[in-house]
Amino acid sequence: MPDARAPVLPERPRLAPGVRLHFDTTRNAWVLLGPERVIETEGPASEILRRCDGSRTVGQIVDELTALYTADRAEIEGDVNDMLAELATKRMLA
Amino acid sequence: MGVLQIHLSGGEPASRRDLVEIVASAREAGLYTNLITSAIGLDLPRLARLMQVGLDHVQLSLQDVQADGADHIAGYSGAHERKLVFAKSVVELGLALTVNTVIHRANIGSIAALVEMAASLGAGRVEIAHAQYYGWALRNRQALMPTRDQVGRAMQEVAQIRSRYQGRIVIDLVVPDYYARRPKACMGGWGHRSLNVTPSGRVLPCHAAETIPGLRFWSVRDRPLAEIWSDSPAFQAFRGTGWMPEPCRSCEMREIDHGGCRCQAMAIVGDAAATDPACELSPHHDWMQLLAGQESSHPATAYVYRGRIPRDGATAIPAR
Ligand SMILES: C[S@@+](CC[C@H](N)C(=O)[O-])C[C@H]1O[C@@H](n2cnc3c(N)ncnc32)[C@H](O)[C@@H]1O
Numbered sequence: 001m002p003d004a005r006a007p008v009l010p011e012r013p014r015l016a017p018g019v020r021l022h023f024d025t026t027r028n029a030w031v032l033l034g035p036e037r038v039i040e041t042e043g044p045a046s047e048i049l050r051r052c053d054g055s056r057t058v059g060q061i062v063d064e065l066t067a068l069y070t071a072d073r074a075e076i077e078g079d080v081n082d083m084l085a086e087l088a089t090k091r092m093l094a
Numbered sequence: 095m096g097v098l099q100i101h102l103s104g105g106e107p108a109s110r111r112d113l114v115e116i117v118a119s120a121r122e123a124g125l126y127t128n129l130i131t132s133a134i135g136l137d138l139p140r141l142a143r144l145m146q147v148g149l150d151h152v153q154l155s156l157q158d159v160q161a162d163g164a165d166h167i168a169g170y171s172g173a174h175e176r177k178l179v180f181a182k183s184v185v186e187l188g189l190a191l192t193v194n195t196v197i198h199r200a201n202i203g204s205i206a207a208l209v210e211m212a213a214s215l216g217a218g219r220v221e222i223a224h225a226q227y228y229g230w231a232l233r234n235r236q237a238l239m240p241t242r243d244q245v246g247r248a249m250q251e252v253a254q255i256r257s258r259y260q261g262r263i264v265i266d267l268v269v270p271d272y273y274a275r276r277p278k279a280c281m282g283g284w285g286h287r288s289l290n291v292t293p294s295g296r297v298l299p300c301h302a303a304e305t306i307p308g309l310r311f312w313s314v315r316d317r318p319l320a321e322i323w324s325d326s327p328a329f330q331a332f333r334g335t336g337w338m339p340e341p342c343r344s345c346e347m348r349e350i351d352h353g354g355c356r357c358q359a360m361a362i363v364g365d366a367a368a369t370d371p372a373c374e375l376s377p378h379h380d381w382m383q384l385l386a387g388q389e390s391s392h393p394a395t396a397y398v399y400r401g402r403i404p405r406d407g408a409t410a411i412p413a414r
Contacts, residue, residue: 005140016190016218017188017189017190017218018151018189018190018191018218019152019190020126020150022098022124022126024096024098024124026095026096027096031098033098033099033126033150034126034190034192035128035151035152035153035218035219036128036192036266037100038098041247088261089260089261090220090264091219091261091262091263091264
């Protein structure tokens with residue numbers, strides 16, 4: 001059952017104004033920066049975030065991740081949707 | 095050092111003539127750049143230039159929803175209207191906006207309206223900050239302190255508003271610690287997550303740290319920032335858990351709340367190394383709650399402002 005409050009995902013997700021992905025050389029990791037927010041990301045999460053540039057559809061992001069990782073598409077699709085939904089709830093996607 | 099964000103605050107950062115240059119070089123260094131402003135003294139052309147050089151985010155303080163009440167609190171006639179115009183420009187430029195509101199006795203009933211105002215201005219985030227009593231707020235505590243009931247109702251209200259606005263606006267809460275049972279993790283721990291550089295170059299563990307007598311602050315004019323961060327006596331003073339008295343020292347929360355706030359211990363107990371009296375385990379907790387209760391029913395409504403000579407019977411809160 002879909003959650004009544006589950007956010008509607010944008011067709012071609014991109015990071016909201018005021019949210020930016022930054023490679024930090026001290027941590028040697030991608031970090032998602034927002035107002036009073038620092039989210040350290042690793043592996044798949046940063047691969048998803050780097051593709052949220054407003055040019056790709058959610059389906060294309062899933063396709064590209066499927067090509068990168070060995071997990072099957074359905075599983076990756078679930079992960080991508082969960083992550084994007086969480087970001088949308090935090091108003092980090094546009 | 096791995097610093098990720100810079101918050102340009104004050105005082106009023108717009109009063110810096112080199113604000114655009116500061117933002118530009120912060121962005122060149124890769125920092126997430128946040129301007130915390132009252133909007134007074136910041137015109138549209140300068141805002142547009144700030145955006146061009148890469149400003150990431152604007153945080154605008156609003157005092158209340160209605161201009162009369164807000165201007166009284168700000169002590170500046172016409173301020174509210176200018177802030178609203180400024181907020182619209184920020185959003186129109188495509189910049190991310192947070193609305194900051196400091197909550198106290200005169201506006202604690204307006205939280206829902208403040209959140210609605212922030213959302214309708216196009217802010218992505220709103221900070222409901224219960225007043226922290228340092229500096230000028232401490233001087234004005236009798237006129238600012240809400241009652242325990244007001245605070246209780248406000249906390250419930252925020253919980254409801256949060257679910258109502260989920261996905262529309264992010265609501266961050268700074269908790270009112272005079273009526274709390276456990277202290278806030280002030281600054282995320284002393285010398286643990288952030289540092290503060292004053293206009294003169296002194297580096298502080300928090301913006302109120304200069305209220306603690308005897309701390310020695312080093313300056314970026316004399317030493318590299320990384321060295322100050324790791325070795326300066328002020329940062330060493332309350333870093334980690336070694337400085338803690340009981341009951342903090344053996345408390346299972348010691349790495350979570352870091353013993354609360356040093357400046358508050360200083361202000362209330364007179365000893366910066368004491369357990370934050372906001373904690374119910376502090377021997378001074380009852381005294382702090384008593385103080386809050388008494389001040390919340392104090393009839394004072396006039397505020398003392400920075401840099402102005404207080405007058406007897408100054409302005410009174412306009413009737414609503
Ligand atoms: C001290 S101001 C400085 C920057 C600027 N002058 C402004 O108005 O935003 C920074 C932020 O702290 C908030 N603030 C001021 N005094 C406070 C207090 N006593 N407790 C909690 N927040 C406070 C302000 O509303 C503002 O959003």
